[in-house]
Amino acid sequence: MPYVDGFVLAVPKDGIEAYKTLAKTACAVWMEHGALDYVECIGDDVPYGQLTSFPRAVMAKEDEVVVFSWIIYRDRETRDAVNKKVMADARLKGADMPFDGKRMIYGGFTTLLRASDVVGQARTP
Secondary structure, eight states: OOEEEEEEEEEEGGGHHHHHHHHHHHHHHHHHTTOSEEEEEEOSSOOOOSSOOHHHHTTOOTTEEEEEEEEEESSHHHHHHHHHHHHHOTTTTTOOOSSOGGGOEEEEEEOOOOHHHHTSOOOOO
């Protein structure tokens, strides 16, 4: 089953273009080193919950938007090997991060279920 790295972070609204530029570079790096897919999503229906929510989790400020991202790999071993190469890649060394990395949430996940396993296929946009 595929392995997934997931990320949630807050990006200043006036820094979205800088983040998009960084994300395009990061996408190219991860894909060249063996990731199967790389997705960046920007929140447009992400309410601030009373107890928990994406904005609360990353302590998003009024002038920030929540970004939800994931990278898919063949398996955990591939993910570990890809990330080792990515961390050594000069294109990302010293890159200007247009967000507060201390408030980023991230983690690795083993796939529990996929549409293709349940209904025989997944739809693509």
